[in-house]
Amino acid sequence: MSGALPVGILLAAGAARRFGGAKLLAALPDGAPVGVASCRAMAAALPCTIAVVRPGDDALAAALAAEGATVVRCARADEGMGASLACGVAASRDAAGWVVALADMPWIAPRTIRRVADAIVSGASIAAPFHLGERGHPVGFSRVHRDALLALGGDEGAKNVVAAHRIGVVRIDVDDPGALRDVDRPCDLRG
Secondary structure (H helix, E strand, O other), rough: OOOOOEEEEEEEEOOOOOOOOOOHOOOOOOOOOOOHHHHHHHHHHHEEEEHHHHOOOOOHHHHHHOOOOOOEEOOOOOOOHHHHHHHHHHHEEEEEEEEEOOOOOOOOOOOHHHHHHHHHHHOOOOEEEEEEEOOOOOOOEEHHHHHHHHOOOOOOOHHHHHOHHHHHHHEEEOOOOOHHOOOOHHHHOOO
């Protein structure tokens, strides 16, 4: 690797059906919208962040752009997370690698994101944080996985890519419960 930092990809194109819609614009206890808080953490750790949103989600796109993210509208968002991830990788296909985060996980510490990125820079093929023995987010991928990531579709995200290379996944133990915590329902917004 050249030492270049990977690109952050913030997946923000979900339909939020369990939440009842507009989850990423819902306010956390500190007033920040869920998606904005997630984007801020990514931007604090990586100089280049791509936020993948649904077509027509203009309010979210504007909020994420205001945080410094490059917004990409994914025409295939209805296919699921895999299609959204492929869209983000396609928008940055020359990157040294990618650190993929979910926009409904606003409590991930920037230091966790940076440690995943640093593992990719140091030569890891795939890297992921583990908190209390459980694999969390974000997950980092080196450039070697570009074609597999570009081929993704459906709602499984990159689970199959990680599973196919699970023996080589670099485990990063973190003291960051935010690496496991997401927002699925309105009751999850409480701090």
